[in-house]
Amino acid sequence: MHTIEYKPDIPIIRMIDQRRLPGTLEVLELETLEDVIHAIVDMAVRGAPAIGITAAFALALKGRSSTKATYKAWSTELGQAGEQLLESRPTAINLRWAVEQSLEFIQTLKDEALPVAQDKLDAFVQSLADEDVEINRRMAAHGAALLKDGSTVIHHCNTGSLAAVDYGTALGVIRYAHESGKQIHVLVDETRPRLQGARLTAWELDQYGISYHLISDNAAGYFLQTGQAEAVLVGADRIAANGDVANKIGTYMLALAAHDARVPFYCVAPRSTFDLRIRSGDEIPIEQRPEQEILSIQLGGEQIVPSGARAFNPAFDVTPHRLISTFITDSGLIAPPYPQSLKNLLEEE
Amino acid sequence: MHTIEYKPDIPIIRMIDQRRLPGTLEVLELETLEDVIHAIVDMAVRGAPAIGITAAFALALKGRSSTKATYKAWSTELGQAGEQLLESRPTAINLRWAVEQSLEFIQTLKDEALPVAQDKLDAFVQSLADEDVEINRRMAAHGAALLKDGSTVIHHCNTGSLAAVDYGTALGVIRYAHESGKQIHVLVDETRPRLQGARLTAWELDQYGISYHLISDNAAGYFLQTGQAEAVLVGADRIAANGDVANKIGTYMLALAAHDARVPFYCVAPRSTFDLRIRSGDEIPIEQRPEQEILSIQLGGEQIVPSGARAFNPAFDVTPHRLISTFITDSGLIAPPYPQSLKNLLEEE
Numbered sequence: 224m225h226t227i228e229y230k231p232d233i234p235i236i237r238m239i240d241q242r243r244l245p246g247t248l249e250v251l252e253l254e255t256l257e258d259v260i261h262a263i264v265d266m267a268v269r270g271a272p273a274i275g276i277t278a279a280f281a282l283a284l285k286g287r288s289s290t291k292a293t294y295k296a297w298s299t300e301l302g303q304a305g306e307q308l309l310e311s312r313p314t315a316i317n318l319r320w321a322v323e324q325s326l327e328f329i330q331t332l333k334d335e336a337l338p339v340a341q342d343k344l345d346a347f348v349q350s351l352a353d354e355d356v357e358i359n360r361r362m363a364a365h366g367a368a369l370l371k372d373g374s375t376v377i378h379h380c381n382t383g384s385l386a387a388v389d390y391g392t393a394l395g396v397i398r399y400a401h402e403s404g405k406q407i408h409v410l411v412d413e414t415r416p417r418l419q420g421a422r423l424t425a426w427e428l429d430q431y432g433i434s435y436h437l438i439s440d441n442a443a444g445y446f447l448q449t450g451q452a453e454a455v456l457v458g459a460d461r462i463a464a465n466g467d468v469a470n471k472i473g474t475y476m477l478a479l480a481a482h483d484a485r486v487p488f489y490c491v492a493p494r495s496t497f498d499l500r501i502r503s504g505d506e507i508p509i510e511q512r513p514e515q516e517i518l519s520i521q522l523g524g525e526q527i528v529p530s531g532a533r534a535f536n537p538a539f540d541v542t543p544h545r546l547i548s549t550f551i552t553d554s555g556l557i558a559p560p561y562p563q564s565l566k567n568l569l570e571e572e
Numbered sequence: 573m574h575t576i577e578y579k580p581d582i583p584i585i586r587m588i589d590q591r592r593l594p595g596t597l598e599v600l601e602l603e604t605l606e607d608v609i610h611a612i613v614d615m616a617v618r619g620a621p622a623i624g625i626t627a628a629f630a631l632a633l634k635g636r637s638s639t640k641a642t643y644k645a646w647s648t649e650l651g652q653a654g655e656q657l658l659e660s661r662p663t664a665i666n667l668r669w670a671v672e673q674s675l676e677f678i679q680t681l682k683d684e685a686l687p688v689a690q691d692k693l694d695a696f697v698q699s700l701a702d703e704d705v706e707i708n709r710r711m712a713a714h715g716a717a718l719l720k721d722g723s724t725v726i727h728h729c730n731t732g733s734l735a736a737v738d739y740g741t742a743l744g745v746i747r748y749a750h751e752s753g754k755q756i757h758v759l760v761d762e763t764r765p766r767l768q769g770a771r772l773t774a775w776e777l778d779q780y781g782i783s784y785h786l787i788s789d790n791a792a793g794y795f796l797q798t799g800q801a802e803a804v805l806v807g808a809d810r811i812a813a814n815g816d817v818a819n820k821i822g823t824y825m826l827a828l829a830a831h832d833a834r835v836p837f838y839c840v841a842p843r844s845t846f847d848l849r850i851r852s853g854d855e856i857p858i859e860q861r862p863e864q865e866i867l868s869i870q871l872g873g874e875q876i877v878p879s880g881a882r883a884f885n886p887a888f889d890v891t892p893h894r895l896i897s898t899f900i901t902d903s904g905l906i907a908p909p910y911p912q913s914l915k916n917l918l919e920e921e
Contacts, residue, residue, distance in 0.1 A: 436882050438866065442821050448890070476826075476828065527771060528771070537791055
């Protein structure tokens, strides 16, 4: 199955519960908007493309189960649902992009009978999901050309099928290279605090038969410095017009280490991750997540600190564009000098 | 009590079992050389100064419990014990320093009756331990002058009392500043994989009444980049003649982030941590520790990765001297240009 699926006939949203992996592969069935918002906030589903499509699905689910009798009441209700979804996680722009795309589409339905509008909205959000998979495959093909046969790459967080509807962004590039017959070995950053690398990326690599070793995030610099990695690949949660990248906490330090070792640092992201309305990374809101993610290693796990200890837990950081060697997008590769090259490509279409 | 103590009358070495903190404060009583080596390898005791003094204590313990009848047999046995101790952990030079100091001292005992030699060796290793505490206080006084009242500092690993006989290196500087009436807030790197920050440094800061927040190692760059930290302090396991610093894995990436944010990066280490016999960090052996430290979060804890997953676990990395703002030593502060400034100070005495 896909990471997330929408079943309008029931109606429900089904998703792999990413909090339970790799120990348990459990599928959640969500019936209400509130359930979906909780799943996003609590990170049962995570990854910028995945939460974008989940939000679009949530709007269609809400539209399908609505009891409103008029288009006006129905679309107002969905507008409010969109607002609630936007508040669930602030950093990844894909969520805003998907909500805005869906609400704009809803505006085009105002002359339809409600059952028809519901059907059309269902079809629209499904097309966004299908497109997401296509986009990822296209990005992967562009990016895989950059990876040499026999090379070792460092990967941060999880950016695979689980972070999208399917295939993924940075991990999609690695997968495509592997499926093209290249031998790629992955050093998997465990990615504290939520361990998306250790739990999710390792699990995905097992599925694809790609070889890997897990490393602590602290060790990435050592492997770069000692010439044991030929490339670094990351995804993105939001990219500003100047090319600054908000991504999972730790990306900035990893980019510094790649830069210091003169190893290429690739950021893999679809056009929906670029937020051309903001000039630089300074304007990207950084989500601060619960302290408990730091104070115990796994949610519900044993506390690892003295009782009463406090923590700060920013979930993302901003990597300045000067540290990005190349952006791998569905429209092709974008190399420096930024922001001019970004502007050229992204405004083309 | 001190982190480690030698009781020649029994004879035993007592040490706080650092694997059990912060949950349990347990004191180990070790009766044999083999027990002590196991405690070092398994990190019941860790921290460059602490394992140095532990090794010296272990030689005295071995000397005290020896059944050899002649000085020659006795000193040969201790020479072999020294070799075994040197193999226990390869990176920190303090261990080699302490073993060499002790074995040199043993050479001076060749005209003594064995019971006298044993007494003198006991007194010698105790003097090393006492001196360690004195040295740490001296370093702390030098370093505390660099910390501003009201400042927030980032600290990696554990470098406090637990990493030494008492008082510590980098954490000693923070403690001295606090005891001098300065308000210092510490951002404590949790320090994967063994969580010395979360488990040990947080515990120590609680004892001293110093305020702190725990952060994931990945987040240090965020706090530096956003101007929320005024200094970074680390210890060292070995410093080459050119000023390159081997220290706990992650130090290099932290130094890069401090450098990028133009925040001072202080390395706090006694003269026994400087290894003037090697020219650069390239010559420092990096210990590779068991995979299990990465595959489960705590030794004996739940596995966090798919079964069959492998890991790499380098315990240290090398921070190039160009990233060190100032060395804080028992002989005073050493500022660039290195290596000349290091050479001047260290060859003075």
